[in-house]
Amino acid sequence: MKFGEIFLEYRQAEEGSDKFCPHVEYKRLKKVLKSCRACKAAALKESDSNGQRHDDHQTSPTCQLESCQLCDQNFFSELKKEASDIACCFSSRVRRLLQLHSAPGIQRYLVTLCQCFKNDQLAMMQKCQILIEYAMMNVIAMQKILKKYDKVHCSVNGRNFKSKMRAEHLEILQSPWLIKLGALYLNFNESNGGTSTEIFSQFSCNLSDTGSIMTLIFPDSVKLEYDLTCPICLDTVFNPYALGCGHPFCKSCACTAASVMIFQGIKAASDVSKCPVCREVGTYANAVNMMELDLLQKKRFKQYWKERHASE
Structure with missing residues (x-):
């Protein structure tokens, strides 16, 4: 199954929940890129009219961000807003979860009572899993759409945009809240005798005493090493x-x-x-x-x- 279909199923499942969370508008941005192919085709046509020859082994003219008005207005501006909203939502949700985890005993007891006597630790781990999946799906969607942008336009603007997001602290993989979430998972795992649960079958986190590196490994080869x-x-x-x-x-x-x-x-x-x-x-x-x-x-x-x- 293609990632677009997987992401669509994930979004549909999320829409059924009672809490709205911003996401990468992957499908809509792909439509924008499809429209941008006309920009590339126009550039090729203009080059041909000027007597330039292009074949399968020759690089197509590059459509830069400054000259691609459609992308400038509808792609990067929208993607930046989505990245900002996702980073803000993720950090606030992790913050609330950790506040609940470190809350005084009576407060946690009342929350557990409201959850109809569910296992408190199991409920916490399920919330961790939801947040991890939220980060994972949006990170992959962001990477794939930027890669597709560069492929369509034969440019490195998508890669540069990703570097800009990191500089502005909008990249979830660089967020300290993700590290806190990983440490929380390991602490839960320690309390369970060091046995990983099925909930975290797709998430691996390891802290080593050699080199002081925490490693978070996600599916689709997404990996973060935190020094x-x-x-x-x-x-x-x-x-x-x-x-x-x-x-x-x-x-x-x-x-x-x-x-x-x-x-x-x-x-x-x-x-x-x-x-x-x-x-x-x-x-x-x-x-x-x-x-x-x-x-x-x-x-x-x-x-x-x-x-x-x-x-x-």
């Missing part, structure tokens, strides 16, 4: 925080770099404080506390965690 080495102390991040740009640091290291005391917290940093890695301004205000990752390290590497805790 958990603090760029300042060059050790595995401890009490980790990810700045708004996505770079992870130990809390103490990030506070030192921003010239604030640890008890004040990372978000007490000045608005002009820069990320020590990418030098982007204002990333401390949107820092994310990676509590699930810290808990995972405490479970998996107890001795290392105790030593770091003592030194801190």
